Amino acid sequence: MLAEFQQYLSDHANLTEDALREISRLAVPASIPRNGVLLEAGDTCRHKIFIINGLLRTFSITEDGNEHILQFSPERTWTLDVESYDKHTPSQVSIAAVEPSNVLLWHKPDFDDLLLRFPELKRFSEQLISRNIYSSRNRILTMLSGTPEEKYADFVQTYPGFLARLPLRMIAAYLGISLKTLTRIRRAQLRR
Amino acid sequence: MLAEFQQYLSDHANLTEDALREISRLAVPASIPRNGVLLEAGDTCRHKIFIINGLLRTFSITEDGNEHILQFSPERTWTLDVESYDKHTPSQVSIAAVEPSNVLLWHKPDFDDLLLRFPELKRFSEQLISRNIYSSRNRILTMLSGTPEEKYADFVQTYPGFLARLPLRMIAAYLGISLKTLTRIRRAQLRR
């Protein structure tokens, strides 16, 4: 399991052998079954999570019982609830596995330590943060501007691989539309 | 004009006299009239902007001619199009003044230099970035979960001061609802 991670990291950041070894040494591997929960809303997020394979979703359930999905996290990406992680506050969101997944976890104190010891890791983290900001902004723009059709088209184009791996209701929960409208859109597109 | 900025900065970051002086020295003051444009979509964002007083908005106009507002930036906040600024690519968005505003500008090379010279400024910037991430995430969640009423209520609660300073159509463009629905909501609330 660590091999995939090391491959990923040396592909994306310019780390020394030593750094790579240290980062790996502090990683805690975990296997999550389908629908297994990694972070429960209300708990504090204590780990950084790297997904080796599988697919996670970050979501929140409102009082009316509806699920809203903030993010999908496939293999070779990271996830966590930053706000809870940074401030040690209860998380608003849950993180659970859509598919059975293998992940690596780092405890916050360990990871903070790594960031101090390896400036190159810090630089890499900052890149990830930047991308996060760009994509959040783009998502907000898409949510503002589009009709449901456009949002769906945008989703298919932006995340081509996800369509086949997700139940439609989750895509609807991600786009902020009802399952009904989503199936209507797809029917219309089939007839074309 | 610099006085307000220095006050702000020494209130929020732990900077030396020297740092404060250097940061101020590289700031370029500018006055923007109402509807004045600071960044035009298509141009590259070359500055960091600090708003001393007034109010800016960051928006994008889609092909169908509709304006969508990503952000309002009141006095004592920062703004820019990060993606364009970081990558030197054409901006997707425009930034313009809602009220006549006074701002400070830093050229990117200057600010990058400041970040290297003053680690405390870097730390402060990272805090701002974090807050940006938290609020983007919260906004996405609100956009997903709420009815127009709830979104409006949330807006009023989150930004109490803005209501009086903005035309309703801009609030609608920020919430992603039509002006019509917004006035309907407000009428319903008046009768209560």
Next chain:
DNA sequence: CGGAATTATGGTCAAATGACCTTGTTGCGC
């Protein structure tokens, strides 16, 4: 100060959307 532009509100109507329910199918877990 006065004309012009912006803004808020309301009416009307068509279209889109969601809530609820039913049905048939898939696929997961034991």
Next chain:
DNA sequence: GCGCAACAAGGTCATTTGACCATAATTCCG
């Protein structure tokens, strides 16, 4: 391999939303 739960899709209907238009009020700028 089987049974049950999750899932996609369709029907119906009430409600919401937006587009378009007109009008009044306000604000801005020369």
